[in-house]
Amino acid sequence: MARITAGVGTSHVPAIGAALDNGKAGDDYWKPLFAGYGPSKEWIAKVKPDVVILVYNDHASAFSLEVIPTFALGCAAEFAIADEGWGPRPVPPVVGHPKLAWHIAQSLILDEFDMTIVNQMPVDHGLTVPLSLMFGQPDAWPCPVIPLMVNVVQYPPPTGNRCYNLGKAIAKAVESFPEDLNVVIFGTGGMSHQLQGPRAGLINRQFDTEFLDNLTTDVPALVRKPHVEYMREAGSEGIEMVMWLIMRGALADDARETYRFYHVPASNTAVGHIILENPPAS
Amino acid sequence: MTNDYNDIPGTIVFDAERSREGYHLNMFCMSLMKPENRAAFKADEAAYLQQFPMTEAQRQSILTRDWNGMLGLGGNIYFTSKLGAADGLSFQQLAGIMTGMGQPAYAEMMLKGGRSVEGNRSKKEQERG
Numbered sequence: 330m331a332r333i334t335a336g337v338g339t340s341h342v343p344a345i346g347a348a349l350d351n352g353k354a355g356d357d358y359w360k361p362l363f364a365g366y367g368p369s370k371e372w373i374a375k376v377k378p379d380v381v382i383l384v385y386n387d388h389a390s391a392f393s394l395e396v397i398p399t400f401a402l403g404c405a406a407e408f409a410i411a412d413e414g415w416g417p418r419p420v421p422p423v424v425g426h427p428k429l430a431w432h433i434a435q436s437l438i439l440d441e442f443d444m445t446i447v448n449q450m451p452v453d454h455g456l457t458v459p460l461s462l463m464f465g466q467p468d469a470w471p472c473p474v475i476p477l478m479v480n481v482v483q484y485p486p487p488t489g490n491r492c493y494n495l496g497k498a499i500a501k502a503v504e505s506f507p508e509d510l511n512v513v514i515f516g517t518g519g520m521s522h523q524l525q526g527p528r529a530g531l532i533n534r535q536f537d538t539e540f541l542d543n544l545t546t547d548v549p550a551l552v553r554k555p556h557v558e559y560m561r562e563a564g565s566e567g568i569e570m571v572m573w574l575i576m577r578g579a580l581a582d583d584a585r586e587t588y589r590f591y592h593v594p595a596s597n598t599a600v601g602h603i604i605l606e607n608p609p610a611s
Numbered sequence: 612m613t614n615d616y617n618d619i620p621g622t623i624v625f626d627a628e629r630s631r632e633g634y635h636l637n638m639f640c641m642s643l644m645k646p647e648n649r650a651a652f653k654a655d656e657a658a659y660l661q662q663f664p665m666t667e668a669q670r671q672s673i674l675t676r677d678w679n680g681m682l683g684l685g686g687n688i689y690f691t692s693k694l695g696a697a698d699g700l701s702f703q704q705l706a707g708i709m710t711g712m713g714q715p716a717y718a719e720m721m722l723k724g725g726r727s728v729e730g731n732r733s734k735k736e737q738e739r740g
C-alpha cells in the first residue's frame with residue numbers, strides 16, 4: 330500500500346526562484362538561504378519519494394477572481410509552468426500522478442471534503458520554488474507531483490482546523506491506494522510576511538519560531554489559531570501558513586522533527602523550513 | 612459588518628466586500644498578463660481602462676499609480692503587483708512606495724530583520740500609544 334512517510338514545510342518566495350534562475354544563488358545575499366536547504370536536498374535524495382503531494386497557493390496565475398476554488402486537486406498528467414509576467418520559470422514541466430490523484434479526489438469527496446478537480450492548471454512559484462529548493466536544478470523533476478492548490482488570496486481561506494482534517498483525510502486516502510508508493514507531502518507558503526500597504530515588511534521571528542515548535546509540541550494550539558491572529562502577528566500574507574496544517578494533518582501524531590532552518594529575509598519574507606518524519610511502519 | 616481584522620493597522624484584508632468592489636479593477640490587472648494587452652494599455656492608458664466598468668475613482672487610482680489607493684478601492688496586492696510589473700517595478704520597489712519609505716530604506720529594514728510587530732498589532736493599541 331501507499332504511505333506518507335514524511336512532511337516538508339517550506340516558504341515559496343518567488344525571489345528565491347528568480348535568484349536560482351538568474352544564477353545568483355552564490356551571491357552573499359542568497360548564499361546562506363541555499364546553504365540552509367543543503368541538508369534537505371541530501372535528505373530527500375536518500376528518501377527518494379515516489380510521489381510528492383505539494384500543498385501551495387496560486388497567486389493570480391491559474392486562477393484569477395473568475396473562479397476561486399478553496400481546495401483544488403491537480404489530477405492531470407502534466408502541469409505547465411505559469412507565466413507570471415516575466416515568462417515561465419526555466420524549470421522542467423511538472424509531471425502529475427493521475428492515478429493516485431484521482432484516487433485521492435474520490436476518497437476525499439466520499440469523506441465529505443468537496444474537492445475541485447483540476448485537469449488544466451499552470452503552476453506558479455508557489456509550487457515550483459519548493460521543488461527547486463528541495464531538488465535543485467535537474468533536467469526533469471525526480472518524481473511525479475500532485476498539486477493541491479489552496480485559496481489563501483481571497484479572504485477567508487479555509488480554517489486551520491479544516492486544513493488539518495483535510496490532511497488526515499489525505500493520509501487515509503493514500504493508505505487505501507493499492508500500489509506500494511513512498512509519498513512525501515509538502516506544506517508551503519509563509520512564514521511571516523506582509524506585501525501590501527503601509528505595514529509591508531512585517532516579520533515576526535517569535536511567532537514563526539513558536540509555529541515551527543508547535544508543529545510537534547502543540548498541534549492543537551495551531552489547529553485552533555484564528556485567521557486574525559496570523560494576519561495580525563505574521564502579516565496579512567502570513568495567513569499562508571494555514572497550508573502547513575494540511576501537511577501536518579497528513580502525518581502521524583508522533584511525527585518527529587528532524588531538520589529546521591529559518592532565515593530573514595528573502596526579499597519581503599521570512600523563510601521557514603522544517604522536515605517532519607513519521608515513525609517507521611510497524 | 613465589523614470584522615476583527617479591520618483593527619490591524621496599515622492593512623486591508625481582501626474580503627468579500629473588497630472583492631465585490633474591486634472585481635473589475637483586479638480583472639484589469641489580470642489582463643496585463645498578456646503582452647498584447649500591456650502594449651495596448653501603455654499606448655493609451657485611459658482608453659484601455661474604459662473597457663473595464665470601474666468607478667472613476669478606481670480609474671484615477673490606476674492612472675496616478677496610487678498603490679495604497681487601489682488597495683482601498685478593492686484592489687488585491689497579487690493583482691496590483693501585475694500593474695507594478697508592467698511598469699517595471701519589483702515587489703520591493705512597490706513596497707518602498709506603499710510604505711512611504713522608498714526602496715533603499717525598505718530593503719535596509721528587511722536586511723535588519725524586517726518591520727517589528729511591536730506597536731504594529733492594532734489600531735487601538737496605537738491610539739493608546
